Amino acid sequence: MTPLSPAEGPHWVAGMMLLAGVDPLAGAGSLGVPSLYWERPVDREAAAGWGEAGVREAHVATELPSVLGALGHDSVRWLGPVPTRMPGPWFGGMRFSPTGQVDGAWRSHGLARWTLPEVLVWREDNALYVAAFATEAQGGEDTVRSRLERVRASFPEGYRHAQGAPVALRTSSSRRDFEALVDRAVEAISTGPLHKVVLARAMDAEGPEPFDVVDVLARLREQNPRCATFLFRAPDGTGFLGATPETLCRVDGRVLETEALAGSAAPGAEVALDASDKDQREHAAVVRYILQALQPVAASVSADAQPSVLALKNVMHLRTGIRARLGEGVDTAQVVTALHPTPAVGGAPRELALSFLVEHEALDRGWYAGPVGWVGPGRAHLVVALRSALVRGAHARLFVGAGVVAGSSAESEWRETEMKSLAMLRALGGGDVVRR
Numbered sequence: 001m002t003p004l005s006p007a008e009g010p011h012w013v014a015g016m017m018l019l020a021g022v023d024p025l026a027g028a029g030s031l032g033v034p035s036l037y038w039e040r041p042v043d044r045e046a047a048a049g050w051g052e053a054g055v056r057e058a059h060v061a062t063e064l065p066s067v068l069g070a071l072g073h074d075s076v077r078w079l080g081p082v083p084t085r086m087p088g089p090w091f092g093g094m095r096f097s098p099t100g101q102v103d104g105a106w107r108s109h110g111l112a113r114w115t116l117p118e119v120l121v122w123r124e125d126n127a128l129y130v131a132a133f134a135t136e137a138q139g140g141e142d143t144v145r146s147r148l149e150r151v152r153a154s155f156p157e158g159y160r161h162a163q164g165a166p167v168a169l170r171t172s173s174s175r176r177d178f179e180a181l182v183d184r185a186v187e188a189i190s191t192g193p194l195h196k197v198v199l200a201r202a203m204d205a206e207g208p209e210p211f212d213v214v215d216v217l218a219r220l221r222e223q224n225p226r227c228a229t230f231l232f233r234a235p236d237g238t239g240f241l242g243a244t245p246e247t248l249c250r251v252d253g254r255v256l257e258t259e260a261l262a263g264s265a266a267p268g269a270e271v272a273l274d275a276s277d278k279d280q281r282e283h284a285a286v287v288r289y290i291l292q293a294l295q296p297v298a299a300s301v302s303a304d305a306q307p308s309v310l311a312l313k314n315v316m317h318l319r320t321g322i323r324a325r326l327g328e329g330v331d332t333a334q335v336v337t338a339l340h341p342t343p344a345v346g347g348a349p350r351e352l353a354l355s356f357l358v359e360h361e362a363l364d365r366g367w368y369a370g371p372v373g374w375v376g377p378g379r380a381h382l383v384v385a386l387r388s389a390l391v392r393g394a395h396a397r398l399f400v401g402a403g404v405v406a407g408s409s410a411e412s413e414w415r416e417t418e419m420k421s422l423a424m425l426r427a428l429g430g431g432d433v434v435r436r
């Protein structure tokens, strides 16, 4: 499929129908590993896509807003009924940072890559639907009808549970380097105007045989029902997947929902987290930033009066829900430009924290901590790609980070990142982990 520049564009023809199944992931049984996956179990929302009927990519930072902006324009002609609650139809994401050295493993995902699948299966309440997309070229309508028919005739009716037995993983990651980085950040914070910086590290995991990405997704969604489970596969087959608790923006017309998620503790330590001055400061920096960043794009903004505790299986966080009414004509691209990266993944002040990362982090974050999700006309849901991994064959590179403020200690930040890595390690292996 030839990538399109943002301005041009064939238009697409599409059709939809009801399916007999219950689970988009089950389509892997007849259609193979999906090229994209999205699920938020608490909202009973799930979607899987196969093939690429359209691709939109950005190659330099200046193209990012126009590429993202173009996804919100309706360029699809529907044969018959038009779905009103379908997620997407564009799915994808972008790198945490448009600048910096690109590690070879991330090359295929690119700076920003959005795809319109040939086939999209999604759940709405208790019903399952399929949409097929094809370019408006000659034969587009027939292609759509035959894609719909092929899916209808073969789609499995059941639910896809993980099928493989647990496997042992070998992992490696340098604790000494990460702790030295935290010490450097604490020192910079104590001597200068930097208040907070979020440091990330990578952990390499090796399985005994190639990872079964569909099994990994099945475990992620089952073990992390309050998170968004996602997969975006690049053209070379490399999969970026994860289960993140953090929404960057959910847009529906002029209504925007976002959140501040920062400050962490071990499961069960709810009272300690609420009382922790360090975590409250780390969290407050994110709330302040988001409220300010939304000023130019919002007509009104409101936030929860107090952070609440979001309890996940392996870790808990402070969370403040934030809502806004967007200004007339403001689109998702403008919202993303205003918000990303929040100090939940970058730091505060933003530019100082980002310079610290460029100078000291020595890691290509790739799409980790970048915005990923779906965009369509007037609607979008983008999450921050945390608790994620880049998977190719039997190798996975996991990414986790932690916010550092005055009073942070290298040892406890290390432990925090270990806790955050558990969700992905359990999903990849489902069994023992051997540390090297």
Ligand SMILES: C=C(O[C@H]1C=CC=C(C(=O)O)[C@@H]1O)C(=O)O
Binding pocket: 198, 246, 261, 262, 263, 264, 317, 343, 344, 345, 386, 387, 399, 400, 401, 402, 403, 404, 420
């Ligand atoms: C940067 C990550 O988490 C962020 C989100 C929630 C809590 C965080 C914290 O307490 O440091 C981080 O800001 C990560 O999981 O990689």
